[in-house]
Amino acid sequence: MTLEVSTPALLFPAISLLFLSFTNRFLHLAALIRKLHSDWLVAGDVLLEAQIANLRRRLTLIRAMQLLGALSLFLCVVAMLGVVGSWKVTAMVAFTIALALMAASLACLVWEVWISGGALRILLNAMEKDAGGK
Secondary structure, three states, X not given: XXXXXXXXXXXXXXXXXXXXXXXXXXXXXXXXXXXXXHHHHHHOOHHHHHHHHHHHHHHHHHHHHHHHHHHHHHHHHHHHHHHHXXXXXXXHHHHHHHHHHHHHHHHHHHHHHHHHHHHHHHHHHHHHHHHHHO
């Protein structure tokens, strides 16, 4: 298989869109965590502690998604430089690792989306518990 400079360049738009999505998720979570933290300082509710723990896991995953995506983008640049410099092995290895890192970043996204419902499940369970007690 031959690698052309345009092949790694194909990942640039995808990576840019993913970074936008990851950053939006991060900013939303940061705002939510700040609000829940201030609510927890006032009420000290155990329910809020459970939500904050869930958000902490999600925040860690989003940071991992961003890091893996950035490394993937960097290795795409290395692959493009390898193609331009006629370092075929370097280009191929860098591009292969870039694809693997992008896949890992997407796997983190899937995991984060899966647990994102956790905070809602916590609230629903609390509402069911309160409704059952009335």
